[in-house]
Amino acid sequence: MRKLILILLLLPLYATSQQEAEKTHELSEVRVLHTGAATALRQSVQQVTVVDAKKYYSRPSGAIDILGQASGIRIRQDGGLGSRADFAVNGISGKQVKLFIDGIPASYFGAGASLNTLPVNTIDRLEIYKGVVPVHLGADALGGAINIVTRQQLSNYLEATYALSSFHTQRVTVNARYRLPRNVFVNTTAFYNYSRNNYGITAEVPNQFGNPVQQKVKRFHDRFSNYYTAVELGITGKKWADLASLTLNASGIGQQVQHNVVMTQPYGKVTYAEQVWNSFFKYNKYQVLPGVDVQLFGGAGYTRGHFIDTSFNAYAWDGTVVNRRSYGGEISSSRNNLLLHTINSVARLLLSYTPDTLTRISFNVTGTSFHRKGEDTVAAAFYGQDFYTSPTRMHKLVTGISAERHTPQRKWTSLTAIKWYYYSATGFTVENAVLQTASNRMGQWGAAQSFRHVFNPSLAARFSYEYATRLPDELEVFGDYALTKASPGLQPEKSHNLNLSAQYTRSHVRAEVTGFYRRLQDIIYLRTSQFFAKYQNLLQAQITGIEGECTLQPWPLLQFTGNATWQRILNKSRGSSSGTTDDRYYNLQLPNMPWLMGNAGLQYTQPHLFRRGNTLTCWYNAAYVHRFYLYWANDGRADQKATIPGQYIQQAGLSYTWLHNRYTASCEMQNLANARAYDNFNVQKPGRSIHLKLKVFIP
Template sequence: MKQVIFSLFLSLSVTFVAFAQQSSKSLSGEVVYKNGDPVISAFVYIKEGSKHAYTDEKGQFTITDLKSKAYEVIVQPFGKSEIRLKTDLTNTSDFLKIQLEEDETFELDNVIIESKSKGRLTKEKGYSVEVITTKDLALQSLGSNEILDRSAGVKIRQSAGLGSSVNYNLNGLSGNSVRVFIDGIPIRNYGRAFSLSSIPPSMIERIEVYKGVLPGELTEDALGGGINVVLKKEKKTNLTASYTFGSFNTHQADINGNFYHEKTGINTQLSAFYTYTDNNYEVYGDNVYVVNPQTGKVKYVKAERFHDAYESKGVKADIGVRDKSWADELTLGLLISDMDNDIQTGATMDVVYGNRRSERDTKMASLKYKKSDILLDGLDFNTFSSFSQTNRKVIDTIPYMYNWLGEIIRDADGNPINWRNSGGEGGQATLANNKEKNFANRTGLAYEFIENHSLKGNFFYNRFTRDIDDPMLPKAENELLDTRFLSKQIYSLSYDASFFDEKFSTSLFFKYYKQKVELTDIQKDRNDNIIATKYDKSISNEGYGLALSYEVHPKVLLMSSAEKAIRMPGVTELLGNTSQNVLPTYTLDPEKSTNVNLGASFGPFIYKKHSLKADVNFFLRDISDMIVRGVSSKIDDKYGFENLGKVRSTGFDLELNYNYNRRLKIITNFSNFNARYNLKYDEFGSEYIYYKDRLRNAPYLTLNAYAEYKFPNILKKGNDLSFNYNFSYTHEFFRNWESLASSGKAIIPTQAVHSLGINYSLMENKLNLGLSAKNITDEQVFDNWALQKPGRSFYMKLTYQIL
C-alpha cells in the first residue's frame, strides 16, 4: 500500500509543480501537388529527438512535443528524393504548406539524412523489433490477432474460434513469456473482454513486436519479448464506423471518434465495439467421436460445435488536454466491457460440454500525465495509473454428459448419464463469482544531460486481488475462501547514448523484480474434513541487458541485443482459472533466460518505382525453469502449470518487403526455431528420456506470404479497387515429446492456409467495402493440443468515415 500512496503522491506533486513550465509546441502542415491533390504517406521527419509523422489522406501531418526553437524539417514523398525546410517555433506553432509537381524529383547536394520509418527509428536503438501499421489492413475483414499472425517470428496459438483463449508465440517462447501491452500498459489490467480479439484494427495506430529483449521503459517481466499495441491519438476531429458480417453468424461492429479543439487543447476520444459469433463450425478427426454407452463402440463423426457462442462489447472514453504550459498531455480514461462465453470443450477435444459457460465484466479508470522539460531542460516525466474491477463468473450446475452430436448421453433406461456425480460438467457444481481488483502505476523519468546521452528511470507497481464467492459450496467451506493477493514491483534504470553522428547507438539497462503472493487454500482430507492452508511467498530477482546498433550505411543497419531476463509466474499460473479448467500451482519458480539477438535491416532500396527492404534476425534463448502448461488429466480434463528444467532455443526469422509504384505490395517472411529440452539428468541421476527432444506442442517452422495489388481511380477518380492474397504455412509438429512412443505418435499435421480478399474504396476512401474468403481450401487447422480452429469462412466488412 505504501507504494500505491507514493506513486499517487509523486504523480500529483509533479503535476502541480509543472504548472509553471512552458508549453510544448507542435508543427502542422500540408503536402499537396500543384493541382491540389494531396501527397499521401509522405514522410516528415525532424532529426533532433527523432520526431516524425506521415501525411494522411488529405496530405496533412502534425508533429507534437517539440521545443520552442528552430528546426530543420525533412520531407520525403514515396519514391522521390527528400527536401529540407527550416521552421522556427520560438513564438507560435507553425504551419508548412508544400507544393510539388506530380512528376517532380528533387536533386540535393550533401544529403544529411534519409527518411526513416517508425520501425527503423526503433531498430536504431538496437532492439529486435517489428513495427506493423494497420492503416490499410484495418479496411479488410481481419482481426488484430490475424494481422499479428502474419508477422515474422510470430505465431498465434488459439484454442478455438473467435473469443477463445490466445497465446502469443515469439521465436518459440509463448504464454506469459510474451507480454502484451496497450500503450505500454499490461493488457491484463483492461480485463479479458478488452483484448486483441475484440479491439478492432481501426482503433490501432501500430503494433510493436519486440523479440527477446524489452526496452526498460516498458517495465515488465517478459522472457520471450513483448507486443505493444499503440492506439490512435490524433489531433483532429474524425468519426469512423464499421460493420462486419460473416460465417458462423459472426457480427462485429465498432465506432471510433476523436474530437480535438485546437484553441483549448481539449481532446476527447470515444470508441465502442460489439462482437458476436455462434462459432458453430465443423470439427472432425481423432478426438471427435461418439461412444455407444451400451456397447462401448466408438464412431468417428463430423460434427458442428453446438455450445460455443461468444459475445463481447465495450466502450472506451478518454478526455483530456494537450499542449498546455503545465502538461503535454493530461488524460482521464474510462473503460466498460463485458463478455459472455459458452464453453464447448475442456482442455482437449475429448471432453464435450453442453451447459458450462462463463461471464465477465470489467470497469476501469485511468489517469495519464506527460510533461517534457518539467523542471529543467531535457527532463521528461510521465505517469500512468489505472484501477480496474472485474467480475468473473463460472456457471456450471448441470452434470449431464454430452457427445459431439449435441446429444445428452443416456443409459439403457434412457436416463441421463452424469459427470462422476459431481454436480457440474467441469467438476463440482459452481456459481463462483471471482471479484478481481487490479491497481497499476507506471512512472518514468528521462533526463538528457548531454546531447544524445540520457538516463531513464522507470517504476512499475501492480497489485491484484481476487475474492471468491460460491453459493453452491457448503456455507462453512465458502466462508473459508480467502482473498488472493498478488503484488509485483519492477524498477528499471537505463542509459542511452549515440556516437559518431548518431551512427552508433547503445542502451544499457538494469531491472529489479519483486513479487509477493498470499492466499488460503481449501482442501479436503481422506475423511472429507476441510483443511485451510495459508500460503505466503515473496521472491525477488535482478536482470540486465545491452542493446547496440551501428549504421554501416544509410541503407544498412546492424543490431544486437542481449539480456538476462526474468519472468515471474502470472496470475492464472499461480492462482488458476476455473472457467478454463486451470488448476492453481503456488510453488512455481520464476523463469530465467539468457536472450541474445543479432540482426540486420537493409533498405529500403528505391529504384524508380520499385522499393525493396529486408530484415533478418538470429536469436538464442537459454532458459531455466521454463513455465509451461502441463498435460491434461484424463480423469477430469484439468491441468496446471509446471517448471520445465532447461530449454535451449536457437533460430532465425527473415522478412522481405517489395513495393511497386504503390500499387503492388508483396510481403513474405520465414521463421525457424529449434527449441529442445536441455536438462540431461533428473534429481536422482537418471537421464530424461526426452533429453534433446524438440519442445512439445510447439510449431517450429512457419512461413507467411501476402500480396496486394491496387487499381486506382476505378470508374471514378478517388475510387480504388484492390485484391489481396495471403498464404500461411505451419510445418507439422509433435503434440507430446517425440521420444515417448516408438510408433503412433500424436502429430499436429502440416497446415497450409490460403485466403483471398477484395476491397473497394469510394468517395476518396470515405466508404470502403471489403470481402474476404479465409481458408478457401477448407484446410483442417489445429493449434494448442490439437484443438481445431474454423475452416472455410466468408466475411463482408463495410467501413464509413462519417467525419
C-alpha cells in the same frame, strides 16, 4: 551497483566530446522531425518488428489476424472468435510473452480488451519486441513483448465499421475524436463482437448401439460475445501539461465453454461471464526541467467474474445428453456457481533525461496490484465450507534504468539497461477438500545491452543481450478455480537472450535476417490432464533459430511480403525434471512446439479506379506451419505418434474505397481450401469462412 555505473561511464561510446555533439545538433533534429514512429522504431537499437495497422483498416481482420502474419510470430488458438490464444515469439511462448496496451499491462483492461477480440480499427500499430524488452514497458517478460499502440488521431473524425462473417459472427466498431475550445478533446472507442462459433468439426459420436462413430457435427456450445467502451476527456498544449486526460471504460465477455483443454470431452452447460469497470489518468509533460520529460499513469479497476458448472448432464459431440450423473458438474466434482470479485490497480512513472542530442537516460517504475475474493454456495454445500471467500493477493514492482548513446554521425548506438523485479503473493490451495494457505515473495535483478551499427544508408546491424526474468502471474499462481489449479510455490522463469540481425533498406525493398539464442531456466509449464491443468516449474531449455523477413515493392501498385522462421528448442533438463528417471529426453526437441513456419502475402492497389479518389485493393496471404509431435519424439511407434499436422492456410480478399476514403466495402475468404486446421492437439479450428465489412469515415 558502483561497478555497473562505472562500466556505463567508461563505455567507448560515451567518450565523445560535447563539442562534437553540438556540431551534429542541427542534422539530428532534422532526422527526428522527418521520421515517423514506425520507421523510427525500425531504425532504433531495439530488436523490434513494427506492424502498421492502418493499412488493414479496410480489411475485415482482427488484431490477432495481422499479428499472425509478422515474422517470428506463431499464434495458437483453441477455436474461433474469443477463444484462448497463446503467442510465441522466437520460441518464447504463452505467458513468457507479455502483452501491453499503450505501455500498460493488458491484463488491467480485462478479457474484453484482449488481442484476440480487439478490432484492427482501434489500433495504430503493433510493436513486437524480441530478445530485449525496453525499460519503458516495465515488463517482466522472458524475451518477448507485444505493445498495442492505440489510435491517437489528432484531427476530428468519426469512423464506424460493421463486419458480418460465417458462423453467425458480427463485429461493430466506433471510433471518434472531437476537439473543443481551449485544447480540450474527447476520444471515444467502442466495439462489440458476437459469434456462435458453430463451425463444423469431426468428432466421435455414439451411434444407436452406443459405439463411438466419427461424424461431422457442429460445435453446439461455443457462443461468444464481448463489448468494450471507453471515453477519454483530456486537454493538450498547456504550460502545466502537454497532455492530461481521464479515461473511463467498461468491458465484458459472455462465453460458453465447449470442451476441455485437449478436446476429448464436450460440455453443454458450462459458461463464464466477466464485467470490468476501470478508470485511469494520464499526464505527460515535456521539458518539465531542462532536458527532462515526465509521463505518469495511474488507474484502478473492478472485475466481476461468474463461472457456472452446475449441470448433471453428460453430453455427446452432437449436443445430445448421453448420461445424467448423480453428483458433480461437467468439470468439477463439487459443481460450481462461482462469483469472483477482483480489484486491480496499476501505476507507472517514466522519466527521461536528454542532456544533449546524442544521449538519453530513462527511468521507469511500474507497480501492479491484484486482490481477489469469491463466493460459491454450490461448492460450499459439497465441501462443507466456502473456500473461495479466502482472499488472494499479488503485488509486482518492476524498475529499470537505461542509457542510450549515439556517436556524432550516429553510426553507432548503444543502449544499456538494468532492471529489478519483485513480487509477493498470498493465497490458498484446496487439496483433498482441505484448504491450505500459501504465500511467496522474491526479487530478481536483470540487465541488458544492445548495439546498432550503420554501415551505410542501406545497411545496418544490431546485437542485443538480456538476462531476463518473468514473474508468475495471478492465473498461474492462483488458478481459475475451474480448469486450472493453483500453484502458489512457482518460481520466476529466467533466460539469457542473444539476438544478432542485419537490416537492408532501399526505396523498393526492406529485408532483415535475425539469428537468436535463448537459454531458459525454471520454465513454467502447463501440465494438462483430461479434467484439469496445473502450472509447474519443470524444464530448462535452449532455443536457437533464424528468421528472415522481406517487403518488396517492384512496382508502385504491387507489394510482396514474406517471412520464415526455423527454431530448435531443446530440452536441457535431466532426470525427473523431464518426467522420467533417466536422461532419455535430454537434448531432444521439446514436444508440442512448432519449429518451422512462414507467411507470404501479395497486395495489389489500383488508385482512381472508375473515378478519381476511388481505390481497389486485392490481397492474398498464406501461412504455413510444419507438423510437430505432441509428445517426446523418441516415445512410441513412429506410425502411432500423436502429431499436430502441418498447416497451410490461405486467405484472399478485396476492398473498394470511394469518395476519398469516406466509404469502404470489403470481402475476404479465409481458409480458402477448407483445410482441417489445428493449432493445438485434437482442437479443431474453423474451416472455410467468408467475411464482409463496411467502413464509413467522416472527417
